[in-house]
Amino acid sequence: xxxxxPKEVKFxxxxxxxxxxxxxxxxxFSEYLKDCNGTxxxxxxxxxxxxxxxxxxxxxxxxxxxxQTFITPFDREDIHRLAxxxxxxxxxxxxxxxxxxxxxxxxxxxxxAELAALVVRQSEEIAHAVKLLERNPxxxxxxxxEINRLEDEADRVARGAIAHLFEHEKDPITLIxxxxxxxxxxxxxxxxxxxxNVLEAVVLKSA
Amino acid sequence: xxxxxPKEVKFxxxxxxxxxxxxxxxxxFSEYLKDCNGTxxxxxxxxxxxxxxxxxxxxxxxxxxxxQTFITPFDREDIHRLAxxxxxxxxxxxxxxxxxxxxxxxxxxxxxAELAALVVRQSEEIAHAVKLLERNPxxxxxxxxEINRLEDEADRVARGAIAHLFEHEKDPITLIxxxxxxxxxxxxxxxxxxxxNVLEAVVLKSA
Amino acid sequence: xxxxxPKEVKFxxxxxxxxxxxxxxxxxFSEYLKDCNGTxxxxxxxxxxxxxxxxxxxxxxxxxxxxQTFITPFDREDIHRLAxxxxxxxxxxxxxxxxxxxxxxxxxxxxxAELAALVVRQSEEIAHAVKLLERNPxxxxxxxxEINRLEDEADRVARGAIAHLFEHEKDPITLIxxxxxxxxxxxxxxxxxxxxNVLEAVVLKSA
Numbered sequence: 001x002x003x004x005x006p007k008e009v010k011f012x013x014x015x016x017x018x019x020x021x022x023x024x025x026x027x028x029f030s031e032y033l034k035d036c037n038g039t040x041x042x043x044x045x046x047x048x049x050x051x052x053x054x055x056x057x058x059x060x061x062x063x064x065x066x067x068q069t070f071i072t073p074f075d076r077e078d079i080h081r082l083a084x085x086x087x088x089x090x091x092x093x094x095x096x097x098x099x100x101x102x103x104x105x106x107x108x109x110x111x112x113a114e115l116a117a118l119v120v121r122q123s124e125e126i127a128h129a130v131k132l133l134e135r136n137p138x139x140x141x142x143x144x145x146e147i148n149r150l151e152d153e154a155d156r157v158a159r160g161a162i163a164h165l166f167e168h169e170k171d172p173i174t175l176i177x178x179x180x181x182x183x184x185x186x187x188x189x190x191x192x193x194x195x196x197n198v199l200e201a202v203v204l205k206s207a
Numbered sequence: 208x209x210x211x212x213p214k215e216v217k218f219x220x221x222x223x224x225x226x227x228x229x230x231x232x233x234x235x236f237s238e239y240l241k242d243c244n245g246t247x248x249x250x251x252x253x254x255x256x257x258x259x260x261x262x263x264x265x266x267x268x269x270x271x272x273x274x275q276t277f278i279t280p281f282d283r284e285d286i287h288r289l290a291x292x293x294x295x296x297x298x299x300x301x302x303x304x305x306x307x308x309x310x311x312x313x314x315x316x317x318x319x320a321e322l323a324a325l326v327v328r329q330s331e332e333i334a335h336a337v338k339l340l341e342r343n344p345x346x347x348x349x350x351x352x353e354i355n356r357l358e359d360e361a362d363r364v365a366r367g368a369i370a371h372l373f374e375h376e377k378d379p380i381t382l383i384x385x386x387x388x389x390x391x392x393x394x395x396x397x398x399x400x401x402x403x404n405v406l407e408a409v410v411l412k413s414a
Numbered sequence: 415x416x417x418x419x420p421k422e423v424k425f426x427x428x429x430x431x432x433x434x435x436x437x438x439x440x441x442x443f444s445e446y447l448k449d450c451n452g453t454x455x456x457x458x459x460x461x462x463x464x465x466x467x468x469x470x471x472x473x474x475x476x477x478x479x480x481x482q483t484f485i486t487p488f489d490r491e492d493i494h495r496l497a498x499x500x501x502x503x504x505x506x507x508x509x510x511x512x513x514x515x516x517x518x519x520x521x522x523x524x525x526x527a528e529l530a531a532l533v534v535r536q537s538e539e540i541a542h543a544v545k546l547l548e549r550n551p552x553x554x555x556x557x558x559x560e561i562n563r564l565e566d567e568a569d570r571v572a573r574g575a576i577a578h579l580f581e582h583e584k585d586p587i588t589l590i591x592x593x594x595x596x597x598x599x600x601x602x603x604x605x606x607x608x609x610x611n612v613l614e615a616v617v618l619k620s621a
Contacts, residue, residue, distance in 0.1 A: 173589060
């Protein structure tokens with residue numbers, strides 16, 4: 001296959017970078033949650049914030065390139081949606097780290113660590129899928145299926161944790177804090193599912 | 208009029224199925240709320256969950272067909288939006304049933320039943336409008352107007368119920384539970400309005 | 415330049431009206447917050463509600479015109495997004511005024527007034543940018559940059575106010591009320607950023 005529009009290849013590289021950056025952010029946060037033992041979350045929050053800021057710049061660069069490019073490697077609308085949904089996953093990881101700092105959560109509940117670990121696995125799947133998109137679109141689908149499965153698992157974990165909270169947490173303000181932490185992390189996994197849905201659409205259209 | 212692209216007719220049938228399924232889900236939940244007398248919500252929640260799961264499959268089938276079809280009976284973007292918004296209504300009905308179970312709400316307040324009844328009426332209007340879309344687009348609009356009117360009514364009911372809660376409910380955790388139940392149901396009616404807006408756009412474009 | 419499609423000019427006028435109406439709504443609310451001294455918020459809420467209602471009609475008129483127009487002055491999708499995001503900003507201003515009434519907030523915290531003032535400044539920037547869009551697209555970008563900067567500032571203000579609330583507010587129900595007021599106002603500034611992103615995309619595409 002001769003590439004007659006080599007400039008467009010760049011989009012795939014940009015998406016690979018975005019997915020790698022998302023995976024970095026999710027990992028930093030997940031590692032912290034696994035083993036924080038009462039450490040102040042301010043440092044991890046700053047690290048995640050920096051990664052999220054880089055992610056914003058990458059998203060902005062893709063959308064700018066999109067607006068200045070006439071021929072795109074796949075549908076304009078799908079490029080827009082894919083960039084936005086990957087950006088959203090990292091935004092919610094950042095929001096979770098931010099809540100930890102704002103709400104002074106030093107000993108996050110185990111379910112938060114479980115949810116963050118699921119976001120890491122989804123991010124890795126997104127990174128795999130994005131890498132395959134250009135040359136092996138037939139292999140993208142299995143990663144989309146796995147991302148959806150991980151979202152189902154996250155949903156189950158978050159719902160269990162919230163039910164537990166309403167049964168056992170007597171302090172309403174603590175309940176508000178933890179409930180929001182779970183919800184924000186669950187939203188990150190929803191956005192990863194959105195990314196998977198776009199990837200699936202791109203593959204189906206090109207079949 | 209000779210149908211030279213009969214394959215596309217399928218989209219209208221698929222939307223009719225989606226709308227009928229949504230109406231089923233909304234009705235099951237609404238009937239339960241009208242007359243539950245302290246029954247455990249787990250059973251109704253499982254019924255709604257099954258219907259919502261079928262709805263997910265229908266949405267997925269429409270989007271898959273969309274991605275594999277070159278000529279569509281109306282704008283691709285509108286097919287996407289219509290399927291997504293009908294799916295969203297049922298998602299929020301399911302979320303409401305889910306909250307009842309998670310928060311162990313055995314005696315739901317009257318306003319929740321009122322809101323669920325409004326979602327049923329909106330679903331019926333969506334089902335009517337979708338049926339008319341192919342052969343009688345001129346008659347779609349009156350159903351869209353009614354869906355919007357029902358959304359206004361739901362907004363009024365939800366706001367009144369939330370104001371009442373803040374005035375009379377002294378237990379913050381109960382307040383959090385009921386407020387979220389009202390909000391989730393009100394969101395279902397917002398999504399029905401989104402569906403009506405897409406239907407209106409489709410009719411206007413074809414005029 | 416000879417306008418051969420004069421009907422389309424109307425879109426720019428309609429957006430200018432929408433932005434002026436948004437600025438009105440944001441100002442009325444902001445002025446009230448600056449100097450309310452325990453006045454019942456019902457009156458300001460009714461004023462904002464009326465303005466928001468006019469905004470709904472303007473949005474509806476633009477979308478209707480869009481659906482009936484074949485040649486548009488810029489991408490259909492961007493017209494849709496721009497109208498929706500300007501509409502959303504005003505919806506959240508209205509939601510904030512509404513919460514004040516529903517939650518009987520007679521003495522709103524200073525941070526709410528700060529946030530509302532930032533929405534006013536964003537609305538003015540949107541109005542400027544929209545006015546320049548037709549004849550001076552090169553000057554639109556600086557207003558988009560300023561809107562984004564104001565969103566960052568609002569984010570900082572809201573986060574500080576929420577952290578303060580969790581540290582000092584002991585009554586969970588008051589905490590719920592004020593937290594939601596801040597969040598709704600912060601969402602208004604997010605939607606203004608969405609509008610800026612669409613404006614930027616329109617300019618880039620036309621370059």
